Amino acid sequence: MFKGKKIALYVTGGIAVYKVVDLMRELIKNGAEVRVAMTPSACEFVSPLTFQVLSRHFIYLNTFEENDPEVVNHINIADWSDLALVAPASANTIAKLSAGLADNFVTSALLATTAPVFIVPAMNANMYKNTVTQENIEKLKNRGHYVMTPDKGFLAEGYEGEGRFPEKTRILDELKLAMRDQDMRLPLKGKTIIITAGGTKERIDPVRFISNDSSGKMGHALAEAAWRQGATVKLITTSQLETPGYIERLAVESAAEMYNEVHTLFKEADALVMAAAVSDYSPKNVEKKKMKKQNELTLELKKNPDILMEMGRIKAPQQCLIGFAAETDNIIEYAKEKLTAKHADLIVANDVGKTDRGFNVDSNEVTLVSHTDEPKVISLQEKSKIAREIINWLIEYYN
């Protein structure tokens, strides 16, 4: 997402400047081109040389140091950038931005930029809570700037409070979100998509359960792919896989819990993608205490709700329903039957009988079975690429 992005990094005076060195390296590692400008106060905390060596570019410090007669530096960086990142943003610079002051290189360039502005405040908790700082932040937000909330925790001053420079992963996640939301052309913008992932766990007793080999990788890859195309994604998952902060994650365990979440959210959704491997059965009685070892044990199972079938029954005509069919034989035939029986719009059929694809591995080969087209094989490749193909099908469907 950062590949080829031109990021102007504006560093202001706060104790968190040293953390921004690492943030800058991460952005560069992810393909961004970064140019840095620092306030005089920022230079008190970390030498510009550190930023210069690691960004491989000289650092903008002084508005009046104009070495190239062809350009005016603060206007040049303002026009060059796709994104203006202010990190850490001091209370002082936030106040100046809110008032429209341009008294150093950083504030002058920020006043001149037309790029989206992303601000990462970091300061003492009382400075942050101060009404005037809050009013300034509100003003910046109202002007369309993205202002992060700082982390809560142990501050440099030696006490707990809200004002810490946020964790790097959270900054990167929110940056991606802000950058994505700038792009109005994304095809799934305005669409809400529910995606289910992982194998459900059906409890036998507090320590035992029935489950299957699904890892959730396919569903999580679909969530990422749909989000990248502009959708609001709600991921209902049983998986322990990590999800980026920009995807709303609802953790569930059993088929019944998954059914409840899907049922609650489905009314407001434009599409449901059932990539989860939902157990067909669950124990009729769940033991409250751990069962003792016995010579023989018969488990009585009851049928679980068929989530795809139920949503197919209540779906509105404009809602799109995508199901998965994990089979070991007669794959296309079963997929066609499922398509009709469940009132789905697409069945993604996959062969789980082979070890290099399907459950619990990073690759998959699937066949897309719909009412309108001939079955389309998406050959063996990474699940992230398969996910993109499925989401492309959804985009075509909306077109």
Ligand SMILES: Cc1cc2nc3c(=O)[nH]c(=O)nc-3n(C[C@H](O)[C@H](O)[C@H](O)COP(=O)(O)O)c2cc1C
């Ligand atoms: C040790 C030390 C730590 C500071 N940490 C912060 C900080 O984290 N956040 C902040 O807003 N100001 C902090 N300040 C105060 C700013 O550096 C000061 O307000 C300065 O004028 C900011 O200038 P600038 O906005 O032009 O960079 C700190 C000052 C000192 C001496």
